[in-house]
Amino acid sequence: MKNIILIALLLSGFQGLQAQDIFFTRTGKVEFKAGSSVEDIDGVNNEAASMIHTKTGEIAFTLLVKSFHFKRALMEEHFNENYMESTVYPKASFKGKITNLAAVNFAAAGQYNATAEGELTIHGVTKKVTVPGKITVQNGKFSGQSTFKILLSDYGIKVPSVVADKIAKEAEITVLCQYEPK
Amino acid sequence: MKKIIALIGIVALIAIGWAAWYAFNKPHRSLDESQMIRVQADSLFLAFQQDETTANAAYLDKALEVSGMIAEIKTNQQGQTVLVLDSGDPMGGIVCTLTRPAEGLVKSQQVIVRGFCSGYLSDVVLRDGILVNP
Numbered sequence: 530m531k532n533i534i535l536i537a538l539l540l541s542g543f544q545g546l547q548a549q550d551i552f553f554t555r556t557g558k559v560e561f562k563a564g565s566s567v568e569d570i571d572g573v574n575n576e577a578a579s580m581i582h583t584k585t586g587e588i589a590f591t592l593l594v595k596s597f598h599f600k601r602a603l604m605e606e607h608f609n610e611n612y613m614e615s616t617v618y619p620k621a622s623f624k625g626k627i628t629n630l631a632a633v634n635f636a637a638a639g640q641y642n643a644t645a646e647g648e649l650t651i652h653g654v655t656k657k658v659t660v661p662g663k664i665t666v667q668n669g670k671f672s673g674q675s676t677f678k679i680l681l682s683d684y685g686i687k688v689p690s691v692v693a694d695k696i697a698k699e700a701e702i703t704v705l706c707q708y709e710p711k
Numbered sequence: 712m713k714k715i716i717a718l719i720g721i722v723a724l725i726a727i728g729w730a731a732w733y734a735f736n737k738p739h740r741s742l743d744e745s746q747m748i749r750v751q752a753d754s755l756f757l758a759f760q761q762d763e764t765t766a767n768a769a770y771l772d773k774a775l776e777v778s779g780m781i782a783e784i785k786t787n788q789q790g791q792t793v794l795v796l797d798s799g800d801p802m803g804g805i806v807c808t809l810t811r812p813a814e815g816l817v818k819s820q821q822v823i824v825r826g827f828c829s830g831y832l833s834d835v836v837l838r839d840g841i842l843v844n845p
Binding site for chain 1: 736740771772785786791827831832
């Protein structure tokens, strides 16, 4: 429901602007890495939804935590049940704006550095974040990529001391979305 | 007597070791037919659209068998086929990522897919999907 409201809000803000300025994907890829030298903890989610407005720079991501895949079923279970509590908090999201939109030319092929500023919600906790990214324009389409780190404790994710040496305090998140016109 | 105790101890240790090894390496959940919830694409979408909390209680993480019409066929960045089933509502559909390659599918085709429900974004998302027919 929240998502529909978000989309409705985004769209209502876009009145008078052309629909072709809105690009989206349902198959955004998000990687989660929180391993250590003892163990790899890598999860991949290929079902993230994202929308970007090329004229206003507004950008939104949402994903379902249960769609993260891990190599081991047990790791996936722990990720969902013990850390992310994905039944209570099924979603993670980001909504914000590209702050240097003028530096990105969506009409010309090339790679542009972009910075997005906004609110990141994970595990029911919302924080203001600024993340670096790259936008690559090619053949009239474009993709967005970003890698950043989050402190698990910032989002109320508790790591028991027994496994503290296996799990990184900071998780690395990588997002890669290939956008299509709405 | 001591020998028997030692033997029991060894057997117990092996059992514990095996159980731990199995838990650590246990396989991912499979789509077990007996646990399947059968639902139409439009009624599944409507359930989430009307009341996400109730729909989550009914469907989240459950194995679903969904029948509907293919609205879109996409490929994700891992090369997997992603089907979007028509929900009768332009706001969203049922998105199902297939784990095995699927060929010969066309838009407007009626299909039945199975997958685990990850929840609702503006679409209902099914992961680890398989195609039951055609």
